[in-house]
Amino acid sequence: MKKIAVYIWATCCLAACSTPVTSPEKVDECPAIYPDYIGVTIPATIAPMNFHCIGGEYERVDVTVTGSKTGELHVNDKIVSFPQKEWQALLKANKGDSLRFTVCVREKGTWKQYRPFSMYISPYPIDYGLVYRKLAPGYEVYSKMGIYERDLSSFDERPLLENTMVPGMCLNCHAFNRTNPDRLSLHIRGKNGGTLMQIDGEREMLNTKTDSTLSAGVYPYWHPGGEYIAYSVNNTRQSFHVVKDERIEVFDLESDVVVYHPKTHELLLSPLLQQKEAFETFPVFSPDGNKLYFCSAEAKPIPAEYNEIRYNLCSIDFHPSDGTFGERIDTLVNAAAMKKSISFPRPSYDGKYIMFTLSDYGNFSIWHKEADLWLLNLQDGTMRPIEEVNSDDTESFHNWSSNSRWFVFSSRRDDGLYTRLYLASMDEHGTIGKPFLLPQKNPYEYYDRLITSYNVPEFTDKPVELEQRKVEQSIVSPKRISVSVRE
Incomplete structure (x- = not known):
């Protein structure tokens, strides 16, 4: 009463x-x-x-x-x-x-x-919040950017890290383990480059580049058990279009996939994931931890044939008991045969689906107007465009909630320039609801004045614990833990 x-x-x-x-x-x-x-x-x-x-x-x-x-x-x-x-x-x-x-x-x-x-x-709950990067849609210069956390039950947003703390720093590629922020990986580029690794409150700054790998770890994804994390290693370039409707193209001259074992500071390699005749990127583990999904394209001359590079969705077995790989690569979706290209595969945590972005070519689909979200049903092998959420403009990066009943994705549908975050529901039968723009207290004024794009949204099941001052000290310190390749 x-x-x-x-x-x-x-x-x-x-x-x-x-x-x-x-x-x-x-x-x-x-x-x-x-x-x-x-x-x-x-x-x-x-x-x-x-x-x-x-x-x-x-x-x-x-x-x-x-x-x-x-x-x-x-x-x-x-x-x-x-x-x-x-x-x-x-x-x-x-x-x-x-x-x-x-x-x-x-x-x-x-x-x-x-x-x-x-x-x-919906009768299904959603996680505590979202963590995302916000940055100006520039290319060559790192203007102000940051990693921010938003409480989904309110309008409260707080910065976790901003690049103003260290001049010239680019904050990039953050990842949590199945929405659990107790395991965090964050790649930092620039003068003080390195990989921030925080596990259960213990923090390390890593140098993940070795003589046997192309670069430091780039696109991360945690193994569900938390004892491994997969990365791509990429030799990346960018170029600019002169036509009105196309702005920028980002492509890899070469790329491979590796798995890192934080406990031993070792990289685990497979010759099948380091083939010179293929570009491998965007690794993600299956929810049971026994497969590693990734995107793979036939290597072609760059930049001469950049628009002929098309990535398929592939998988290789992974054995978490000893950190070894299977002996063959399977192709789940032959996008090249469709004259299309796959990027950003994300398995639902219930093991039923893989959501991915499909575009005409390449792997950097965030500036491709034709890019749409697709859904692969792992139970029967069928796939379809997610017409319930796709628009006439770019749909790109996406992630699942911990219960696989919600997903978040970035889209340029508002004005074609800035990516905004949309949320959509999926029930137990696979029915997808109409997407809705991330709520704001005064939405028209907020989005009209916002001159930054949202990037790489991740659900979190609780607030992230990150001590900014100590992280800053770790970044500016020259000390880095070097990783080695397991023999």
Whole structure:
């Protein structure tokens, strides 16, 4: 009864300062809102899904949100901004059902009431937060960038590391173990380059380049048991297009895949993953830890035939008991035969799917407008484009939640320039919901003014523990632990 009384009091306070809606004109269409949250499926702990009415000038907006099971929330203001506590109480009370939104807009003193729309509240939880990189979409110079953590139940964002702490530093390629931030790998480029490795609070700065490998470890992915981490090693270049619709191309002159064993500071190599006639990259372990998936392309002259490089999705057996590899490579998806190329494979943690990005060529699909997300069903071998979430612009990097019921991906659909983060649901039958833009307190103003792109989103099941001052000292220190290759 106490909670109900507080809720009624809050609703009455909001209504008391509002302009009442009287005899509105009924409009048989849904309102135009930004972000487009109409019909989306959301977790029961998501931050308030605030939005703006767009498409014309108006004096005020009145929104009533009614729970299918119980409860109601009312906002009457210029901006649709829901109180966080009342919003989350309403979601919790209607978990597994839906909310009905009735929107009225006052224009020139007259109220219009639009057709109501719904948001669906998934019965499946989502993780605590997201960790991502934000950076300006520049290329040759490392402007301000950082690794940030966002609490998904609120609008709270905090910097974990920013490159302003060390001049000229590029923060790149962070990875956690199946959303657990107790195991962290972060690659740093620039004058103070190295790989930051933090396991259960113990921190090391590594030099992962050896005489037997092309470079330091680049694209990381943890073994589910936490005792290994796979990296690609890449000799990477970039070039710039002169045509209007294409901006930049990033390609590898050569690349291989390695596995690192933190306990012994050893790299584990396989000749099948270091072939001169192939480019191997983007390694990821299967959820059971017994396979290593990766992308592989036939090596061709670069840059002369850069647009003929096409990566297939492949796998090799991995034996975690002794850190050895299988004796053959299997091709799961022959994208080259489709005249397409695969990048960023990500297995769902329930072992059912691999999500990947499919583009026309190359492996750096984040500037390819044709890049879409695809889903490979590991149970029956079928694959399909994820039409529920794809747009006419770039869909690129993506990751799964710990329960495989949500995924996050970056997209340029808003303006074609900046990548923004979208979330989407997937139920136990593989049904995918309409994606929704990462909520913000004032979304129109926030995204209109934001001049950085989101990059490499990772779910986390709890806040990341990282001591900035000690990390800074480790980065500027010349001390690095050198790794060796297991004989």
